Amino acid sequence: MKLIIKTVVKPGSTRANKTGAWRSFMPVFDHKLCSKCGICEIYCPEGVVNKLENGFFEPDYEYCKGCGICANECPKKGIIMVLEGK
């Protein structure tokens, strides 16, 4: 066995850590109100609001921490924050 510890770590490996568990409020995206501007995607600190094939956006709830920036910044008020478990 190599004595050398892997002092380096693999890129993007935090994906093992599912931060969706941090969330107490979850953003719910209302596509009817969406203008597909993409601001929600830009300002997601987790980088987990993804563009769907149909041009709408959805967060990856495995990682979304529920910060609510997307809801706050949505110019159409098309994202609402809902208490988890409700």
Add this chain to the structure above:
Amino acid sequence: MRHRMVVVEGSYAVAHAVKVCKPNVISAYPITPQTHIVEDLSQFAADGEMNCEYMNVESEFSAISALIGASAAGARTYTSTTSQGLALMHEALFNASGMRLPIVMTVVNRALSAPINIWNDQQDSISQRDTGWIQLYAEDVQESADMTPQLYKIAEDEDILLPAMACMDGFILSHVYEPVILLEQSLTDEFLPDYSPEFVLDPKNPMSFGAFADPSTYTEFRYKQEKAMGVALKRIEEVAIEFSEKYGRYYGGLLDGYMLEDAEIVIMAMGSVIGTIKDTIDMLRKEGERVGLLKVRSFRPFPADEIRKALKNAKVVITLDKNISVGKNEGALCTEVKACMYNNRDVLAPVIGFMLGHGGRDIPISTIVKMINKAKLVEKGIFIESEFADLREDLA
């Protein structure tokens, strides 16, 4: 051998040795008495004799920091410093070792302030004992130079990957002119393989260096560093032999003995005082004294087993320290030699510690003879734990 020698300054011999090791990045800050090394290296770079980036940084802290970045990017790196400069690097020394970056640095040993003093002792490198750097101490200019490729080979070993210091006494070795063989490029190319680490900062294979370790993972980093030091313990010896086969010069691996076999009084020391001790021993041997020398070449890793073996027949051991742990009234070598004897019955000889040569105070033969005479008092039941060997009574 003689026809290949030239009389040059110690610093030049070291700078030349660095040159033939072909570092990619050199980063240094001037500080007496290390300056000549970096001046000579700057000149080599200015003359187009080195294919490297020479960085004039704004402090020793940035010198070592730049090398951390360069080494992580896959470069062979070099710096040299001394005293305050080494102390300023302190934080980054742990970092370089913890990140397992095989940076090689010549430490031109010098005293620490206050009071400010530019002369030789070994307080600077001894104070970096626990930073996880390999530390070898040279007895003459040739050894100081020859250590450079040896340390690259040891540090860059994939089972070691630890940074290393080549320690040479300031002025006494850095500023002396004496005959040396300048390391041959062709032999060094054969001796020292290219540095090709498995992981480097590379956009094609984007690894992260220097991650944050919590209590669940931190301990193992230290454990593996310690294991790597264990590998280095063997490798230092092997590389010294490989070096002697290639270049025809050998100074010991971890240790080196002189008149040791039948010695009753064994002097242990590190660095340039070794030569003076050898002359003293020759003189005393003529008078029938059974005195010998155990040179400690590797202080980190510390060769405890080898020391115990070497001291088997000793009746009294004297340690010489150009440093002091204030509050312990001992130098580091003394403490460590004593410690390595405690948990076994191999060696029963008492250890007497002498501190001397601080701030460049000269160590003439007479001082060494005085210590030997004090050690002989052990036979009469008078035991000295540890003391300054060269105090000026008028100032003390």
Add this chain to the structure above:
Amino acid sequence: MKEIRIHGRGGQGSVTAAELLAVAAFEDGKFSQAFPAFGVERRGAPVMAFVRLDEKPIRLRSQIYEPDYVIVQDATLVDVVDVARGTKPDGFILINTEKSPEHFKMVTKATIKTLDATKLAMDFIGKPIVNTTLIGAFAGVSGIIRPESIKNAVMERFPGKVGEKNAAAIQAAYDMMEAQR
């Protein structure tokens, strides 16, 4: 082993003189060691440099307390430094001065030798830089280093015209002092 102490002032090239002696002696087949008395002295302050010469490799690293030979680059130093200190009785003290040895009253059993190296340097080199002239003189007095070796060492260090002029001064100084040996 022979030990030499060189007294000078900062900027007069005492360390270079020591280095050149070490290089020359090595060329002559001896082992050598040259080192300064490490200090923080600036230009003009009294300084020292040391040289050891031996038939076998030199291991001793202490300073020199009982030199066989002393070289004094500047006679004014005699008034401020005990240049004779520790000098062996069978050794000599070589002083750069226009004065004769009798002029110097020192407590020493060593022989005092004098030479107007400044004049020689002015004549041959055109500058009052005496370190090379003095080591030529030293070779002449001591007989332990060949003048050719000194000249070679100097010419290698200062190639071209400068080296040649120095070599001429060295030879002249050597000849003068050898005649007195």
Add this chain to the structure above:
Amino acid sequence: MSLLKPGHRGCAGCCDALAGKFVLDAVGEDCIVVSPTGCLEVFTTPYPESAWGVPWIHSLFENAAAVASGVEAALKAMGKMNNTKIIAIGGDGATMDIGLQAISGAFERGHDFTYICVDNEAYMNTGIQRSSGTPMYASTTTSPAGKASFGNPLNKKNMPAIIAAHGSPYVATASVAYAPDMIRKVKKAAAIKGPTYVHVHAPCCTGWKFEGSKTIEVGRLAVETALWPLYEMEKGEVTGVRKIKNRKPVEEYLKAQGRFKHLFTMEGGAEEIKKIQATADWNVKHFGLE
């Protein structure tokens, strides 16, 4: 998908994560990132994980610029520089306080790299202590407001001017609240040869005491009140500013944050707010923001 991967431990609504994401959006895959110690470093790389999708190195708190310069020197020496961008991303403390000397040295030496200061105006990683990026009258844990204090008594250090004085070819200010502007500036900085600098205003919900959902809103207010002017400097000269339409009074910015709350409750607070307004007015005049 962003090159700063999810799963990191940044606060919900973290400005640093946004800044890191925007920087990587701007420079792309062919870069090497150097981080000094700080929130961004800690929450992105809990061993054995890393959120970074690009090569990344953290060494110490005060040496990122030196490390970055060493990386650059190494790539140059080994002939691997090609088009790789070297990016250092440090917080305000690592940049304006403890790392200032190393930054000065690296900019003086002229390495080809871009230094990005993500300025959330205090030592957030260690618990919201004052830094030289902390604005006047912000209450922090080491410059708390109290009966005898309105909080931090000192003005924010003008770091962009210090960098510009080093002769940097490009210095810009940006804000995480203006993503396209920030990305454009980082891209420009990275493309310009030599040491370039982008100073990014980054509202920290935890340290400034506002809801995580308001990170962008607060950042916008800083720009709209002229407390954080957006400008570009080339070779020491201001060459571009973002004009403000309908400038808002500084109260709107201050009111949105708990760290300035005392200015509205303490006696004499209104007078002190005038001093902050004066700073905004000076910015408007100095940079020609209107």
